[in-house]
Amino acid sequence: MNRLEEKYNRAERTPSDIDMFIPTLRQYSEACEHVTEFGVRWIVSTWGLLSGLPKRMVSYDINHPEVHGANINEVYEIAEENGVKYDFHLASTLEVEIEPTELLFIDTDHTNEHLIKELNLHHSRVRYWIMCHDTIAFNLMPAVNEFIETHKEEWKIKEHMEIHPGLVILERINKLKNKMENFIENIIENKITMVARDKFDTVVRNFSKNE
Ligand SMILES: C[S@@+](CC[C@H](N)C(=O)[O-])C[C@H]1O[C@@H](n2cnc3c(N)ncnc32)[C@H](O)[C@@H]1O
Numbered sequence: 001m002n003r004l005e006e007k008y009n010r011a012e013r014t015p016s017d018i019d020m021f022i023p024t025l026r027q028y029s030e031a032c033e034h035v036t037e038f039g040v041r042w043i044v045s046t047w048g049l050l051s052g053l054p055k056r057m058v059s060y061d062i063n064h065p066e067v068h069g070a071n072i073n074e075v076y077e078i079a080e081e082n083g084v085k086y087d088f089h090l091a092s093t094l095e096v097e098i099e100p101t102e103l104l105f106i107d108t109d110h111t112n113e114h115l116i117k118e119l120n121l122h123h124s125r126v127r128y129w130i131m132c133h134d135t136i137a138f139n140l141m142p143a144v145n146e147f148i149e150t151h152k153e154e155w156k157i158k159e160h161m162e163i164h165p166g167l168v169i170l171e172r173i174n175k176l177k178n179k180m181e182n183f184i185e186n187i188i189e190n191k192i193t194m195v196a197r198d199k200f201d202t203v204v205r206n207f208s209k210n211e
Contacts, residue, residue: 003078007047018107018133021167022048025105028129028169029054032102036060036126038093038118039107042068045133046075049105056085058099062092062108093118102127110138112146119147123155129171130155136166144168 012022025045029035029052037049037059050057057079065072065088072088079086089096093108094117104126106118115132123130135141141160148155148170158171 002081004047004051004082007078008051011044011047016044017137017165018045018048020163021045021133021161024161024167024169025049025131026052028052028103028131029057032128034099034101035103035105036098036101037105037107039105039133040065040070040072040088042070043072043075045105045107049103050075050079050082050084050086053082053084054102055083056099058086058101059088060091060093060096060098061088062090064090094121098122098125100125100127103129103131105131105133107133110134110140112140112143115140115143116146119143123147123151127172129158129169132168132170134165135160135168136162136164138165140166141168144170 008022008026012019022045025048029049032052033055035049035052035054035057037046037057038061040046040059040061041063043065046059059075075088076086093106094114098104104122106115108114108118119130119132132140132144135144144157148157154173155170156173158169161167161169
């Protein structure tokens, strides 16, 4: 087993405030080429996201993981071993401009004021999904709902995983994708209607013959 798989397994199996969501982090990251993480602490969610093997991953924390005894150099090494270009930035998420990304994972200062600022500041650089952790534990749904209310043309709540401590997944609304889905649904419905009409006509014809 390679080192990344070991880290992933440990992150998923060791009880913590994020263990239950580690598979979800990997699943979404697998669909992305670029992933951004807000809030590293002692390096747990990092392994979930990294194991999705995006081409590029960038993490931010206002405190260095070494203050928790965690080794960020190990993330650089394991990322390189697995072909992921990784960077950690010691910075406040309220003072940075992130690279265009596909998935943004937010797990920093758990207040509604802070979360709404992060969402407003960074959402336009996120292509597909924003994940907000600890929504139940810290009652962060007011910020999420306020953001969705003011951006309902652009973002929707895809899923709220309500098991404690809670994880919300926001999805960018893709108008073209929606149109295509509606179009396909219409075709399918029309086909079904045509088949149903055909069958109905046959039944009526047979019934008339027998009369
Ligand atoms: C709950 S911990 C993150 C846990 C981490 N995701 C994990 O899986 O273990 C919150 C982290 O957010 C960081 N933080 C708080 N405010 C921040 C800010 N404005 N900018 C960047 N990081 C911040 C803290 O230093 C802390 O490490």
